Amino acid sequence: MSFALKLLTALVCLALPFFAAPVLADVGKPVYVACWAHQSDKNRVMWTAPFVANNNEIDAAKEQFAGYIVKAGYVKNLSAVSTSCVWNKKSEKTVADINAIKAQFNYSTDIGVNFIYKPFSQVSAGKQLHVQCEVYKTAASCTAYGRAFEQGNRGLDKDDTQAAAYYQMACDMGDAVGCVYLGILRDEGRGGPVDMGQALQLYDKACKANNLFGCYREGVALVNHAKTPEDVTRGLALLQAACDKDFAAACGSLGVYYHTGKGVAVDPKRAFDNYTKSCTLGNQTACRNLEKLKTKYPDIS
Numbered sequence: 037m038s039f040a041l042k043l044l045t046a047l048v049c050l051a052l053p054f055f056a057a058p059v060l061a062d063v064g065k066p067v068y069v070a071c072w073a074h075q076s077d078k079n080r081v082m083w084t085a086p087f088v089a090n091n092n093e094i095d096a097a098k099e100q101f102a103g104y105i106v107k108a109g110y111v112k113n114l115s116a117v118s119t120s121c122v123w124n125k126k127s128e129k130t131v132a133d134i135n136a137i138k139a140q141f142n143y144s145t146d147i148g149v150n151f152i153y154k155p156f157s158q159v160s161a162g163k164q165l166h167v168q169c170e171v172y173k174t175a176a177s178c179t180a181y182g183r184a185f186e187q188g189n190r191g192l193d194k195d196d197t198q199a200a201a202y203y204q205m206a207c208d209m210g211d212a213v214g215c216v217y218l219g220i221l222r223d224e225g226r227g228g229p230v231d232m233g234q235a236l237q238l239y240d241k242a243c244k245a246n247n248l249f250g251c252y253r254e255g256v257a258l259v260n261h262a263k264t265p266e267d268v269t270r271g272l273a274l275l276q277a278a279c280d281k282d283f284a285a286a287c288g289s290l291g292v293y294y295h296t297g298k299g300v301a302v303d304p305k306r307a308f309d310n311y312t313k314s315c316t317l318g319n320q321t322a323c324r325n326l327e328k329l330k331t332k333y334p335d336i337s
Contacts, residue, residue, distance in 0.1 A: 071101040071121040097121045103167035114171060162190035169202065175209035178202045182217060186226075196227030207238065212247035215239075219253060232261055243274065248283040251275075256289055259299045268299040279310065284317035291322060295329055304333045 098121050102114055162184050168177035182202030188194030200221050206214025219238030222231045236257055242250025251274045258271030272293070278286035291310035294303040307329055314322030330336060 071097055071119065073101070073105055073117050073119045099164075099167045099171065103171045106171060162192040165190065169205065173209065175206045175211035175214065178206035178209065179211050179214035179217065182206065182214065186217070186221075196221060198227075200227035207241070210245075212242035212245040212250055215242040215245075216247065216250045216253055219250075223253075223257060232257065248278045248281055248286070251278045252283055252286045252289070255286065259289075259293060262299060272300065279313065282317055284314045284319040284322070287311075287314035287317065288319045288322035288325070291325060291329075295325065304329065304336055308333075308336050 098119055101121065102117075102119050105117070105119075106114065162181065165177050165181040165184060168174045169181045179202070182199040182205075184190040184192045185195045185202065186199035200218060203214045203218035203221065207218055215238045219235040219242070221227045222238065223235040224230070236254060239250050239254035239257060243254050255271040255274035255278065258267045258274070262268045262271065272290070275286045275290050279290055287310045291307045291314060292298070293300050294310065295307035296302070308326070311322045311326035311329060315326050
């Protein structure tokens with residue numbers, strides 16, 4: 037081969053990486069997944085490298101990939117993006133097959149994404165909830181994510197401020213439980229200053245959505261922080277309604293009020309009835325209070 041031909045061949049080889057669309061490397065025959073996203077407004081495709089995964093984890097891979105490309109700044113949101121993943125097992129889809137799928141997109145720019153996937157069994161539950169909340173806007177997942185911050189579990193450090201932020205997101209999306217948990221933080225001054233007014237609004241919002249937990253918390257807050265006799269009356273009514281629907285904590289609180297006379301006249305019989313029902317429903321605190329009541333009033337039944 038002449039020197040000129042050798043030189044030309046070398047130059048062509050050097051130029052190929054700059055002009056040829058990148059392809060998936062042949063990794064033999066493991067189980068692996070490749071993910072991509074097509075963003076119509078910029079007409080581009082983003083690829084992951086092949087990675088090992090179980091063949092039943094395609095949805096898990098898509099969720100993690102979607103979360104990654106948003107967090108990494110490749111896209112601002114997923115509204116204009118379609119994501120997809122394919123898996124290869126025992127050559128059911130070869131590298132050539134996957135590259136053929138890729139070629140079906142009419143793209144002008146091919147951006148490689150160094151996305152590291154881990155099966156869900158290896159990823160903290162907190163990160164899973166983050167994707168479900170932030171990417172897929174699942175209200176219940178935002179509540180659960182906030183709860184993980186509040187309790188400091190699922191691989192997350194305890195952070196009441198973060199908890200409040202995610203409870204707010206969940207509440208805004210219509211999850212009544214998120215409203216209640218945010219109300220409790222405002223009630224107790226965690227993750228922000230005490231704000232009983234906001235706490236009551238949040239409890240009331242949940243209660244009006246037929247959430248008994250919200251009705252219970254609103255009832256307790258009204259009695260404990262009553263400014264007028266009407267507050268007590270309304271609070272007791274909310275607790276009674278929740279107790280009538282077998283919400284154990286509401287029955288237990290009614291028992292406490294009638295036992296101690298907080299906001300109402302002492303009424304051992306009503307305390308006994310409410311403690312008994314709450315205890316029967318599984319409230320161990322009510323069971324203990326019932327025994328104390330019996331000690332003080334041996335003949336009560």
